[in-house]
Amino acid sequence: MKKLILIFALIFSMTCTVTAEEIVPIQINSKRTSNENKQWNRAPMRISVEAYYDSDAGILEVVGDETIEAQVFLYNASGVMENYSSSLNVIFPIYSSGEYTILIQGDGWYGEGLLTI
Known part of the structure; x- marks a missing residue:
């Protein structure tokens, strides 16, 4: 009986772990130049990019598909670049x-997100 209670407690503790990650919404926009054709592209843009802020560790993680080539910039409230990465x-x-x-x-395309700590 003790083993059964121990196993139940172990499974319960593993499923109830709470993470302190906050999802940062990223809005994806397309870049258009004035030389482009004025026809509308009716297909929605499907770029899977997500950003998570972990308040316990104090880190911001940006993740996306490995095939997407993009640069990531992090600016503070004054508009000064805090960090940069050449990969997504x-x-x-x-x-x-x-x-x-x-x-x-x-x-x-470009994506923007706002994180308030």
Whole structure:
């Protein structure tokens, strides 16, 4: 009986772990130049890019498909670049509280997100 209770407690503790990750919404936009054809592209843009902020570890993680080529910029509230990565999948340490802007630039598209700590 003790083994059964121990196994139940172990399974319960493993399923109830709470993570302190906060999802940062990223809005994806397409870049258009004035020389482009004025026809509308009716297909929705499907770029899977997500950003997570872990308040316990103090890190911002940007993840996406490995095939997507993009650069990631992290700006503070003053517009000063805090960090940069030439690849999409990156982890940035966040040292101080405040408002941060995440800018992700790809070929023909860009994404923006706002993180408030």
